[in-house]
Amino acid sequence: MDVPAKLLNSNPAIVDRRMVLEIVRVTERAAIAAANWCGKGDEKSADRAAVESMRSELGKIAISARIVIGEGERDKAPMLFIGEEVGAGDGPEIDIAVDPLEGTTLCAKNQPDALAVLAVAERGGLLAAPDVYMHKIAVGPGYPDGVVHIDRPIADNVAALARAKGVAAQELTVCVLDRPRHASLIDELRGTGAAIKLIPDGDVAAIVHAAMTSDTGVDLYVGAGGAPEGVLAAAALRCLGGQMHARLILDTPEKRDRAARFGIEDPERIYAADELASGDVMFAATGITDGSLLRGVAFQETTLTSHTVVMRSWSKTVRWITARHER
Secondary structure, eight states: OOOOHHHHSOOOSSOOHHHHHHHHHHHHHHHHHHHTTTTSSOHHHHHHHHHHHHHHHHTTSSOEEEEEEOSOTTTTOSSSOTTOEESSSOSOEEEEEEEEEEOHHHHHTTOTTOEEEEEEEETTOBOOOOSSEEEEEEEOSSSOTTSSOTTSOHHHHHHHHHHHHTSOGGGOEEEEEOOGGGHHHHHHHHHHTOEEEEESSOHHHHHHHHHOHHHHOOOEEEEEEEHHHHHHHHHHHHHHOOEEEEEEOOOSHHHHHHHHHTTOOOTTOOEEHHHHBOSSEEEEEEESSOOSSOOOOEEOSSEEEEEEEEEETTTOOEEEEEEEEEO
């Protein structure tokens, strides 16, 4: 079999194979820590356990990293806060986006698709996004550029996607966060005939689902969710392929001022995936609870099992890793 010339070249960027496995260990440890709190109704304890485990594991890796997307721009988090330096202090200089527990409510209620998530990029490769909402629309790979657009009516986007896929709109599945703010969007989607998958939380996983349609059955993600989660999701899309448009929701002077402090000069700017996460990017997620993308942490008598997906933009490699750990 011929090896693509690109992969015969020397690795052009900051992520080597050893780092891939070390990053997987980071999301594994966070997921295992949070999994101990699954179904116990205590969001804060689950989140704290994931954060502390992720921070501890990052400190063991030979990297000089800074947190660009982290725990709470506004709540003065004690660790994994924006701007914090992590890693052993040597090795490549990188930027990191983290969500140690994506779906705190999902974990607390033992509902599907709670994840521990981390993205790595070259220094300056991740948009430093304030903790505000962001309008997002995303599809997977294989479609013409601009098949969907954030400024088009949702009915037009569904029709365009159906034409590009060669199916009726009724055969599409659109994923939307189940929030009151999406009531009119959901009504418009009902009018298209497309199926709607309403999720209670976790829009990083939802956008990844839209990029892996053959595995998840989701064709399109649309709606407003957290801006930090949008950056993490864009990192995954860079690895999987696909298209994404996003615009920050800066609807008050206070939000616009905060965005300006992050270096965002145009509050109406539409970002593509490669503007949210640029250069060489790696994304890893470990399941905490069972979901349509990953199985959750499974506890046995003396061991436990974790399930992780790790991917990279440069090689477009996607690895599924099942690991058994001593309890």
